[in-house]
Amino acid sequence: MDHNIPVITTIAAAFIAALGLGFLAEKIKIPALVGYLVAGIVIGPGTPGYIAHTAVASQLSEIGIMLLMFGVGLHFSPSELFSVKRVAVPGALIQMSVTTSVGAGIAWLWGWGVASSLIFGLCLACASTVVLLKSLEVRGELDTMGGRIAVGWLVVQDLVTVLVLVLLPPFAEIIGGTKSATNAAGVAPVSLWWTVGSTLLLVGAFVVLMFVVGKRVLPWLLWQVAKTGSRELFTLAVVTTAIGIALGASAFFNVSFALGAFVAGTVMRESEFSHRAAQETLPLRDAFSVLFFVSIGMTVDPAVFLDQPWRILVVVLVVMFVNFASAVVIVIANRYPLSTALSIGASLGQIGEFSIILGGLALGLGVIKSEVMNLILAGVLLSITFNTLLFKAVEPLRRWVLSRSAVARRLDQRQDPTAALPMSTDRKYLEGQLVLVGYGRVGKRIALALTERGIPYVIVEQSRERVEELREQGFAAVSGNSGDPEVLIQAHIAKAAMLVIATPDTVHVRQMVETARLLNPTIEVIVRTHSEDESELLTADGLGKIFFGEEELAKGMVDHIFDRFAPKAH
Numbered sequence: 001m002d003h004n005i006p007v008i009t010t011i012a013a014a015f016i017a018a019l020g021l022g023f024l025a026e027k028i029k030i031p032a033l034v035g036y037l038v039a040g041i042v043i044g045p046g047t048p049g050y051i052a053h054t055a056v057a058s059q060l061s062e063i064g065i066m067l068l069m070f071g072v073g074l075h076f077s078p079s080e081l082f083s084v085k086r087v088a089v090p091g092a093l094i095q096m097s098v099t100t101s102v103g104a105g106i107a108w109l110w111g112w113g114v115a116s117s118l119i120f121g122l123c124l125a126c127a128s129t130v131v132l133l134k135s136l137e138v139r140g141e142l143d144t145m146g147g148r149i150a151v152g153w154l155v156v157q158d159l160v161t162v163l164v165l166v167l168l169p170p171f172a173e174i175i176g177g178t179k180s181a182t183n184a185a186g187v188a189p190v191s192l193w194w195t196v197g198s199t200l201l202l203v204g205a206f207v208v209l210m211f212v213v214g215k216r217v218l219p220w221l222l223w224q225v226a227k228t229g230s231r232e233l234f235t236l237a238v239v240t241t242a243i244g245i246a247l248g249a250s251a252f253f254n255v256s257f258a259l260g261a262f263v264a265g266t267v268m269r270e271s272e273f274s275h276r277a278a279q280e281t282l283p284l285r286d287a288f289s290v291l292f293f294v295s296i297g298m299t300v301d302p303a304v305f306l307d308q309p310w311r312i313l314v315v316v317l318v319v320m321f322v323n324f325a326s327a328v329v330i331v332i333a334n335r336y337p338l339s340t341a342l343s344i345g346a347s348l349g350q351i352g353e354f355s356i357i358l359g360g361l362a363l364g365l366g367v368i369k370s371e372v373m374n375l376i377l378a379g380v381l382l383s384i385t386f387n388t389l390l391f392k393a394v395e396p397l398r399r400w401v402l403s404r405s406a407v408a409r410r411l412d413q414r415q416d417p418t419a420a421l422p423m424s425t426d427r428k429y430l431e432g433q434l435v436l437v438g439y440g441r442v443g444k445r446i447a448l449a450l451t452e453r454g455i456p457y458v459i460v461e462q463s464r465e466r467v468e469e470l471r472e473q474g475f476a477a478v479s480g481n482s483g484d485p486e487v488l489i490q491a492h493i494a495k496a497a498m499l500v501i502a503t504p505d506t507v508h509v510r511q512m513v514e515t516a517r518l519l520n521p522t523i524e525v526i527v528r529t530h531s532e533d534e535s536e537l538l539t540a541d542g543l544g545k546i547f548f549g550e551e552e553l554a555k556g557m558v559d560h561i562f563d564r565f566a567p568k569a570h
Contacts (some may be wrong), residue, residue: 006053011044012061013052014294015287022290025149031388032132033293037381040297044328047302057295063243064288065353066261067281068133070242072142072151073265074278083463084145087334091327094347096160097152099125103318107372110311116372124319126161128352129154129258130292131384135391145462146343149331153344155262159203159352162256166199168361199254206253210267212244216304218264219271226273234273235280241268242281258353269441292353293384299356300381304374316378320349320390335464336406337481338401342394348430349390350383351376377449390516418467418479420490421458428456429476431495434561435488437512438503439466439477440529446502447475449558458491485515494519500561502527504553526560 018041025035043052103121104114112120132154138140142151218241223238242261247258268274305312324345331341359376362368400406421429434450434457436443443459450457459477461467467479480487493499499516501509509527515522 010052010056013050014057014291017043018235018290018294025345034385036290036293037385039295040294041300041302046300052298054298057266057291057298059293060288061295064255064285064292065130065258066246067285068130068289069258069262070265071278071281071285072133073262074269074274083466084149084152086465087331088149090157091330092153092156094158094330095323095326096125099322102322106314116368119368120372122164122372123355123359124315124351124379125156126157126354127382128350130289131350131352131387132347133363133389139391141343146340150344151348158256158259161197162259165358165361166254169365202253203255206249206255208261214267220270222250222271222273224406238277238281239284296380300377301374308375311375312378315375316382319351319379319383320386323348339398342398344484346390346394350387351380352384355380421476421478425476429458430492432497433458434498434500435460435491435493435496437501438501439451441501446500446558453562460487460491488512488515496520496523498524502528
């Protein structure tokens, strides 16, 4: 194979190996991503035969990370992220502290230095954003409460890791590096406070610039391109926005590619073409995310599994179970259901790209040895491989715990003051009302129109913090998973006139509709969906009136509600 064209040969080899081994993995009932990881080992420098260009594969995988994080930003508004800040911010900080301490303690027992132990422990605490998002997408949980908390959790982790990456070079010599920071990173050691302050200032400046200027400019630019009617130009504009802003954020503001792309997607979400943007970039995101997993496999030296099997086992146990257990305890302590806690714990039971980046930088600075880096890489490979199994174990584990622990049953069933309407709720919200599931961008528009018409409605929202805010503003609202029949019962669905499902989470749609019609056979149902396939399936199932797409979605739903519901309000 011609090595003078490393980009083409690397892409071709990666895709061919990933396709073959991914197909084989699915045939033997294991996740395809395991095949992608093995494909990376096969074409990597640790095995005989063709060796792909590791640096090229790593850069190509970064494109997948950018597009993936940009797509997540298109689905998450700042308000949705802020709504989970009470659990995501302290949760991420505590979980990282616990795992770092455990990992560092184990490394110290192995005879490593303090600096190496701390870096090693921190690498075991940084979950992979790519793996998390892939897992949530496959399970259809990206728009659930647990998905929102997990994404917010990883955003905090990313910010912490970015800060560590910036601080590590100037202080490599202080914490035990064998190479000067100037030689390794091109910067001279500076004071701690100046480094921290300047880093936070740059990150803050980037966020402010995006939400003040970008919030106005990016949607306008996307609208101008969309008016040309060219699908190719529209896709190009979206990809250029994602990659260009991510690169600019890294070059000028010391923000990671992933975080820069995520903020760009969040800002772009304000455009009415946000859903179309997500759909247009989906094939590229999937293709380049495969390269991400292949590139991880390429960095692993298979010999480490024979040389240090017991240490690798310890690393995997720390990553999968210390992260899992600490997250579960933290989420339960914040009064979330056991199922949500277990799902978030499983999401964090793996490590990935930031662990590799941090370990690689520390290795270059002489803070850690190659032995440490090999253990980190082995931990990345195995934790990603077994993470799917951890997700599959969530529901059986939940059932097992509830069947054997009275404490767990009390925790799972304890009363939440926002899970039911207050006793003082006006009767107009209890009979003949509209039940609105979801208070995101579409839900807010519908709620505003209903308020202006004086139509009584009850909001069902997963975020407890958001429900508390809504109640303070005088709205009738209950919190909980909309797929749980008890939540709709608390919204008095039995005597409601209409059920409006405005959340993009279609996983629990059938369960919601079945519950509503079981308790109220005559209720009319309006469903929001983004997928043509889902739209056809929901229509075939006779679930109710289906509204498809993003453009003018809220207006169409509101007009239909007024046609059917408004006469009853007079």
